[in-house]
Amino acid sequence: MDPTQPIVMVPTHELEPLAIDAWAEAIGCSLAAGARIVTLFGRPDGGEVLVTAVLHSPGAALAVLRARAPRGGRYPALTARLPAAQMFERELWEQTGLLPEGHPWLKPVRFEGARQQGLDAYPFFTMRGQEVHEVGVGPIHASVIEPGHFRFMCHGERVAHLEIQLGYQHRGVEALLLRRPPLALSSLVESIAGDSSIAYAWGYCAAVEALAGVPIRPEVELVRGVALELERIAMHLVALTGLATDIAFLQGGASYGRLRTAIINATQRLCGNRFGRGWLRPGGVREGLGEERRRDLLGTLAAFGKDCAEVNALMLSARSVQSRLKGTGVLSTQAAQDLGVVGLAARASGVATDLRTERPGRLYTDRPLAMQVEQGGDCWARLRLRMREIDESLRWLRQVLEAPEVDLSANRLTSPGPLGPHMLCVTLREGFRGPVVQALETGADGRLVHYKVQDPSLLNWFGLAQAVRENEISDFPICNKSFDLSYCGNDL
Known part of the structure; x- marks a missing residue:
């Protein structure tokens, strides 16, 4: 298997399941040797639970480890030794009943099934002390914030x-x-997390195409790459708008909001939807970029780049902005690594991880993107990193759109046939928050027997909780917006 590809496909008969204890030990050894968990999940299989782990090691193909365990079984928790496994093991326990013995923080993730009635009995951590008090925020919030409860000690x-x-x-x-x-899941996949429609759609399309044996032309991947980078720019601007507004830098808030509108309106002109829904489909893309659309997008990006640079300079030079963001909400490099934080939140804490450079595939191998990393780990670092990633996405888009030999006009769809039987396919796409992971497994007739979805927010919410420690409670809105995580991406 090619170590540069953000996808792995394995016949399930080649995945000889281990005993659950041996499986946990094998994962522990791999992580100690420098691997990291991409995803870890389980599903019922008769009277047993089939558990799958996907591991990433630099310079190697994605590794898949499987285990079987009886329903209600137990295994030694990885989290006690490797904190980055904590959320995976909690989710596995909630969905399958497998108990990770020794897990230090075993609590429900999203209250599935019968647990839905137990939200009020959530076992919150408590602190004692005469001057200690608790502040509860939510789950009902002002404006359009989604439901979530934040309890501050x-x-x-x-x-x-x-x-x-x-x-x-x-x-x-x-x-x-x-x-x-x-083959009829596109519209549902695009709405799993509406601000990451392209990232989810591309991962789904790549999995279906691989399972059906449909080759994808390079120009189709280029159009998909253009769509993904436009989504990245637009969503980074959402966070910059929120950060500027939260610290009362109103010129930035208004300007970033206007600039985002320019980008999503350009996306609408390209595909008919401001969020890119309906653009990507298994077998290709519905809309290519002919010469007129290419010129229109280049004109939009040129005007956008000039205005964005100006407002960035104003934001970065303002003493009020620096005073409010520098040193606020620090997530150290060690904490980010220990907790398995991913995507922009990890890169802002000095962790060099970006699937577009680690697993570039054909697209980013031919036209590389430079990974952007900040070392501070604070709100200022996350602000700067968003600006830098926008600039790098702009550079990449211009390179693609200005290349005379690149044909982006093709928009024909190759309809995939039936999916191959007894196959497991895992795809990864670096969305604006981090890796969007999807795992599709087929049965004997080629139909899906399992579809696993993982948003980067699942792993990063705990990083936000750590970053808020030792800050004033009034700093929380800034910290929260600097991470810009998804509630629905976590809750699924």
Whole structure:
């Protein structure tokens, strides 16, 4: 298997399941040797639970490890030794009942099934002390914020601990994805997390195409890459708008909002939808970029780049902005590594991880993107990193759109046939928050028997909780917006 590809496909008969204890030990050894967990999940299989782990090691193809365990079984928790496994093991326990013995923080993730009635009994961490008090925020918020409960344990204004309880809008996405034919899932996949429609759609399309044996032309991947980078720019601008507004830098808030509109309106002119829905489909793209559209997009990006650079310079030079963001909400490099934080949140803490450079595939191998990393780990670093990533996406888009030999006009769809039987396919796409992971497994007739979805927010919410510690409670809105995580992406 090619170590540069953000996809792995394995016949399930080649995945000889280990005993659950041996499986946990093998994962522990791999992580100790420098690997990291991409995803870890399970599904019922008769009277047993089939558990799968996908591991990433630099310079190697994605590795897949499987295990079988009896329902209600137990295994030694990885989290006790490797904190980055904590959320995976909690989710596995909630979905399958497998108990990770020795897990130090075993609590529901999204209150699936019968647990949905137990939201009020969530076992919050508590602190004691005469001057310690708790502040509860949500789950009902002002404006358009989605439901989530934040419980602060404070000493005066200082936050000693924050616990985040989500799960209020659990939709059962993974079960819904098994109720339709695999080729009819595009519209559902695009709405899993609406601000990452392109990242989800591309991962789904890549999996279906691989399972059906449909080759994809380079120009189709280029159009998909253009769509993804436009989505990245637009969504980074959402966070910059929020950060500027939260610290009352109103010129930045208004300007970033206007600039985002220019980008999503350009996306609408290209495909008919401001969020890119309907653009990507298994077998290709519905709309190519002919010469007129290419010129239109280049004109938009030229004007955008000039205005964005000006407002960035104003934002970065303002003493009020620096005073409010520097040193606020620090997530150290060590904490980010220990917790398995991914995507922009990890890169802002000095962790060099970006699938577009680690697993570039054909697209980013031919036209590389430079990974952007900041070392501070604070709100200022996350602000700067968004600006730098926008600039790099602009550079890449111009390179593609200005290349005279590149043909982006093709928009024909190659309809995939039936999916191959007894196959497991895992795809990764670096969305604007981080890796969007999807795993599709087929049975004997080629139909899906399991569809696993993982948003980067699942792993990063705990990083936000750590970053808020030792800050004043009034700093939380800034920290929250600097991470810009998805509630629905966590709750699924």
